[in-house]
Amino acid sequence: MTPAVSIPQRTGPAVSASYSPTNATSIHDRMNRRDSVNAIRMPKVLHPVDNEDLRLLLLENISQEAVKTFRDQGFHVDHMTKALSEDELVEKIGSYHAIGIRSKTKITERVIKAASKLLVVGCFCIGTNQVDLDTAAKAGIPVFNSPFSNSRSVAELVISEVIALSRQYFQRGFEMREGIWNKQSKGCWEIRGKVLGIVGYGHIGSQLSVLSEAMGMRVIFYDVVNLMPLGSARQVESLSALLEEADFVTLHVPELPETTNMIGATELAQMKKGAYLINNARGKVVDIPALVDALKSGHLAGAALDVYPSEPGSNGAPFDDQLNSWASTLRSIPNVILTPHIGGSTEEAQRMIGEEVSSALVRYLNYGSTVGAVNFPEVDLRAITAEQPDHVRVCYVHNNIPGVLRQVNEVLSPYNVEKQYSDSKSDVAYLMADIADVSPTDINRLRELISKTSSNILTRLLA
């Protein structure tokens, strides 16, 4: 295996807050201390000891920043622009150690069972509902995502949709393309002073709150937890209260059992006559046949949808009634903006996500860190330094049952355990330990002994 060459900056700059004038008596003291701290903390580049080349499969046109990061580490990368179906994945995944996906590729239990070498999943997006997170955790596979890097892009898209809907300019634009001049002001409004109702006040909802207030809108939001309102926004106590007051309702919730069909016939009826619905979250959050009825009856004045219960896996594939039975009806209703899940599709967002998620995957593959994993205990250790050449890092994923630590520490007992940290999440626990003075001949034996412990899910050694 080609050794990893770049050093993730896990320990941060060596100059810490302790270098205040009160702590150091002279500039020389400071310089000396800085040098010694630098020397002590220079991290050693680790990589897996089992010497098999790491192979990564990147789907859905993940950014070239990620490809570069992985190739710089010496990993083999296969990059595809489309999503793969479950059958295609089952056939392919057995030879890969890591997979990168966006929102379309489904990592199901069947896929995970076929993924005999898979160590980690990277969702290069916010959502992780496309992955069977529990099954992945139980198979020792942490899943990472990018919790906020495309938030701004989505918020800006919503702002544009609010204006497009209230001015009907998508409709006017279509008419012009047909050669029809249709200048009118009836049913067209400024957004100034209108009420924007945000459902879900997370990274996107709160960013949108700030942007829309800057444009003169009044913001209310509903969230299952109590949150600090930004600017002059106001949290309301129920979804119904929000629906009854908002001129525009915009959804920013994850796909969960409790958010499926969160907006159905009852909720649409609670919205004000002439209001608009915007969904850039997940397709299953809105009961679309009910939305079609609300639009056709004139109760709602328009809607913008970027996400759908079923979405094509690649560009050029049809968005038709075979995919979603109501597709052609929805396409025929005026003042409905339909976009192909582009909320996070900007150069800026994809670049940031590419960097963020690829770094998280490299930190896990090379250093064992699960900080930021969505389905796994979050564990990390400070770096092994360049002055500790015979140190080995043990990464041990195991069933979360009593007695395991005794077993593993018995195996480690002939060595000095320099540092150790362990945590659990539900049925899965993860222990990282750095042990000293391990001879190269000991390494395989050590891995074998730990792998044989009764609760072992996955044992990796990094050196």
Ligand SMILES: O=C(O)[C@H](O)COP(=O)(O)O
């Ligand atoms: O989950 C997300 O971040 C958004 O839905 C964007 O998904 P995408 O990366 O598949 O466009």
